[in-house]
Amino acid sequence: MRCGALIGLPMLLQASPAFAHAFLERASPPVGSEVTVSPPEISITFTEGVEPLFSTITVHGANGAAIATDTPHVAPDGNRRLSVKLPKLPPGTYTVNWHVTSVDTHKTEGNYTFTVTH
Amino acid sequence: MMSVGVVRNFARTGATGENGATLDNDDSSSTAPTFYFGKGFGDLPIGWARAFAITGELSYQIADKKLKVTGVDPDSGALLFNNGTWNQWSGGLSLQYSIRYLQSQVKDFGLPEWVNRLTPLVEVAWSSPASKPNQGSTQYLIAPGIAYTADSYAVTVEALIPGNKQTGSHVGVIAQFHLYFDDLFPNSLGKPIVNWWN
Numbered sequence: 001m002r003c004g005a006l007i008g009l010p011m012l013l014q015a016s017p018a019f020a021h022a023f024l025e026r027a028s029p030p031v032g033s034e035v036t037v038s039p040p041e042i043s044i045t046f047t048e049g050v051e052p053l054f055s056t057i058t059v060h061g062a063n064g065a066a067i068a069t070d071t072p073h074v075a076p077d078g079n080r081r082l083s084v085k086l087p088k089l090p091p092g093t094y095t096v097n098w099h100v101t102s103v104d105t106h107k108t109e110g111n112y113t114f115t116v117t118h
Numbered sequence: 119m120m121s122v123g124v125v126r127n128f129a130r131t132g133a134t135g136e137n138g139a140t141l142d143n144d145d146s147s148s149t150a151p152t153f154y155f156g157k158g159f160g161d162l163p164i165g166w167a168r169a170f171a172i173t174g175e176l177s178y179q180i181a182d183k184k185l186k187v188t189g190v191d192p193d194s195g196a197l198l199f200n201n202g203t204w205n206q207w208s209g210g211l212s213l214q215y216s217i218r219y220l221q222s223q224v225k226d227f228g229l230p231e232w233v234n235r236l237t238p239l240v241e242v243a244w245s246s247p248a249s250k251p252n253q254g255s256t257q258y259l260i261a262p263g264i265a266y267t268a269d270s271y272a273v274t275v276e277a278l279i280p281g282n283k284q285t286g287s288h289v290g291v292i293a294q295f296h297l298y299f300d301d302l303f304p305n306s307l308g309k310p311i312v313n314w315w316n
Contacts, residue, residue: 004195024222025231032165033223049268104300112223 016029022046022102024110025080031112038089042069042096049079054101057084062093079103089116119157125150125177145183145201151210152315160223169220176209177249185251197251204252208245215239218267237265241276255284261292270301 020034028043029035042057052074068087075081082100094116099109129147156173183202191198214237221227221234241261247254258281265274278290300308 023218025234027222027226029224030228031222104304104308110223 205249210243
């Protein structure tokens with residue numbers, strides 16, 4: 001027989017977010033930032049190591065046109081930071097799309113914008 | 119995102135009541151087909167609002183052995199029942215705010231990393247009897263709280279606030295602790311199967 005008042009009430013947090021994935025921790029230029037000059041590269045630090053061969057960073061201008069970048073590479077000091085070189089960007093808002101595979105093979109993706117003002 | 123599942127509640131596997139708790143210790147087992155859904159607000163035009171998300175579930179619990187009236191107590195006149203239980207609807211909603219999403223997809227406010235790992239949330243749970251006779255009542259529970267998600271574990275603490283008199287009259291607290299085994303054991307449980315023999 002049911003006696004406890006809370007019996008039957010669902011606890012929705014039984015499946016809490018799995019963080020065994022690489023999420024964006026910091027980016028340069030920072031997420032949502034305005035920079036005065038064109039940045040030489042996009043650099044994203046993730047919460048865990050990523051596999052550069054299975055990871056991409058693409059950049060698009062406000063009109064949707066893709067900006068040519070080189071192949072993503074990890075920093076020499078570790079595999080948590082992924083970077084791509086950029087050409088000189090004219091003023092405008094740019095969208096960065098990233099897709100990465102962490103070293104434990106989980107895939108994640110995301111996007112953010114930054115603005116070049118001059 | 120939507121999904122469906124079936125929850126099986128096994129009788130007499132919960133707390134016995136010896137310590138004052140009788141949670142999930144029904145005399146009768148039950149099965150509950152359950153519908154789950156979730157939606158992130160990442161497509162909203164307002165930047166800060168994009169970090170919100172909702173999740174929810176709705177289930178219909180079907181008792182193996184139905185509650186039945188077996189007689190009347192000759193002394194008190196109260197109804198006597200067998201040890202069955204009753205069908206019931208239950209559901210819940212959660213509203214969550216992902217500071218990680220805000221920082222990584224909307225705007226970097228330069229918050230400390232430990233703040234980025236917090237997710238404030240509010241849950242509302244509801245259940246209501248769906249068959250007669252029953253000894254239950256419609257109950258509501260409101261649970262505001264916060265989750266901290268680390269690389270290999272997560273901790274969530276929530277207050278439990280009764281939403282009506284039938285749910286209770288005291289505020290409680292619940293805490294959950296989750297371990298991510300694939301991160302704790304990256305060379306065994308967390309290792310891709312294709313690499314097990316390398």
